[in-house]
Amino acid sequence: MRQDILNDDSLTFAEKIICVRADGLGKILRPGDITVLPVDLAMAQDSTGPLAIKVFGEIGVPKVWDPSKIHLVIDHSFPAPDEKVANLHHLMREFVKKTGVRLVEGSISHQHLLENHVVPGMILFGADSHTCMGGAVGAFATGIGSSEMAAVWASGKLWVKVPESIKVNLNGQLNKGVFARDIVSHFIATVGEDGGNYRSIEWKGPAVKDLSIASRACISNNSMECGCKLSIFEVDPTTQEYLRSVNRKSMYEIHAGSKASYKNEYDVNIGKIVPEVAEPGNVDKVKEVGEVEGTPIDEAFIGSSTNGRYEDLTVAAKILKGHKVKTGTRCVITPASKGVFEQAIKNGLAEIFLQSGAVFTNATCGACVGTHLGVLGENEVCISSSPRNYIGRMGAITSKIYLSSPATAAASAIEGKIADPRRYL
Amino acid sequence: MTAPSILKGRAWVWPDDVNTDIIIPFRFKARTNDPVEMAKYAMYGFDPEFYKKVKAGDLFVAGKNFGGGSSREQAPVAIKYSNVAAVIAESFARIFYRNCFAIGLPALEVPGIAKQVKQFDEIEVNLQDWSVKTRDGSVHPALKVPEFLRGLMREGGLVEYYKRHHNFPWETLETKAVAR
C-alpha cells in the first residue's frame, strides 16, 4: 500500500507524505482530512522550550517518549544577555540532565538541524515558526507551540490536517545582485501575508536546479511570512549531492504526482526580479530597491535563520571588502551557526567584516528578535536580512525595520542609507 | 476548568494582520515563564498600557490573519491571562489558532465579523452552537471545527484534558479518509 501511495500520480507532496507516514493508514487522505503523524524530530528553542518544559511537568508524564529525537536549542538569546534569560536557560539545561534529551547551544535551531539531522521524508515539528525551513530538503517540517510540543515529548505523535497545496514554477535566471531572498520576498508580496496560511508551497520549475541548498533554505524559511505550513523543494540531484556530502540518507523521497491538484499555481520569471525591500510594519509591503533608495538608516543587520548562512556572508564580504561602514551607522553581522562562524573566520570573511568596521558576533537570533546584539532604540531605522519587520520586533515600538537580502543590507551599511547592491557587485 | 457555554462581554476590535510581535514582544515573553507576568505585555505593540485597560470577560474581535508570525504560545497565553474570554477573528494564522485550542482559549473564525462590531460593543459568544451574537441581535455562525478540538477547548486545553483522560484528544481520533 505504501508503495502504491508513493507512486500515486494524483497526490501533492503534502498529501503524499502524510498518507505515507500516517501510522498504518494505508488510505488516501485529501485536504481538510485530519490524521496523526509519528514524529522523527522534535525541536524547541529557548523562548518556547521553557514554557514547553513547564507544560510537560503539568501534564505529569514521567518520561519523554524518545530523548534521542528531542532537541532543545539555546539560540534566541545566546549567550544569555541578562539574568532572567539565564534562569530560563538554566531550566533547559536541568531538563536536559533529567530527561537525556539533546542540548544544542549557540547555533540557530533551523540551521543546526539542517546541517546535522534533517533528511527527506522525515516528520519534523519545531516549536518555532520557521521550522518549515526543513522543506528545503524535502522534509515535512512545520511549526507548533509549546503545549503541543510538550504533548509530542509525551507521546511522539501529533495531529495534522492535510493542507491544500500551492505550486510555484520558477523560470529564468537571476540577474547580478539578485538573490534567493529577493525571489521569496517577491512571492510574499504577490500572495500577501496570509496567502499561504494553512497551505503547503511546492517550489518547482527549471530554475530550481540552479538554487543551492542554502538558497532553498532561505526560500523555505522565509515562506513562513505568508503563513505556510510547509515549503517544499523535492529531492533532486542537488539534494542528493548535498546528502552525500554530509553522509546522510533519505527516509522517503516524496515526489508530487503530475496530476496532483493545486489550490493556486504561480509562474515566476526570476530574471525579471530586482533587489526587493519590504517596508516597515508588514512583510508583504515589498518595493523595488529603487523606490526606497536613499532612506537613512541607523543599523544594517546581516544574519538570522533566513539569511545567515555562509553563502550570505560571502556576498556581504564581497560588498564590504575595501569599504567602510558609514560613520554613525552600525553594521551587525551574525552567522546562523557555529559552523558558519568558524568557516567565516577560517576563510578570511571575519577579517573583512572587522576591517570594514562591522561588528561580527557569535551565532544567535539576537538582533532579529530584539533580544541582544543589535537592539533598536526609539525611532531608529534598520535594514535587515532577518525575516520580520513587525512593530517593535527589534526593539522600541517606534523603531522601523526594512527587510532585504544580505547584499542590499551590506551596500546600505556602506552608504548609511538604503542602497542598491548592484553597484557593488 | 470547563468554559461556560455563553460568554458575554465588551469587544476590543483589532485590524487585519495583528501579529504575535504586537501581541507580546519577544524581549518580554522570553524573560519569564509566568503567565500572569506575560499578561502585563499583552497587545504591547499597539498599547503598552493595554493591561491596565482590559477588564475580565472582555472579548477580542479581529480582522483576518490574527496571530500571524512567530509560534510563541505566550501570545494567546498573554491574552488568556488578561482575562479575555474569547478571540473572534475573520481568520487566524495557523500556529496561533492551534495554540488557542492547546491552552483552552476559545477562538472562533467568523468571516466578515470585524465589520459588524464596533469598539466596546457588548457581544455574545455561544460555545455550544459555535456562533457570535452582535449588538443588533444578529447571529453569526463561526466556521466549523472538528469536535475533538472543541472538546479540547471546552476542557481548558491540553494539560487539563490529559489530567482527566490520560490521553491526548487526537489519540482516540478515527482517521477520516475520503473514498477514492
Ligand code: SF4
Ligand atoms: S533568526 Fe529570527 S526568524 Fe530565525 S529562528 Fe531566530 S528569531 Fe526566528
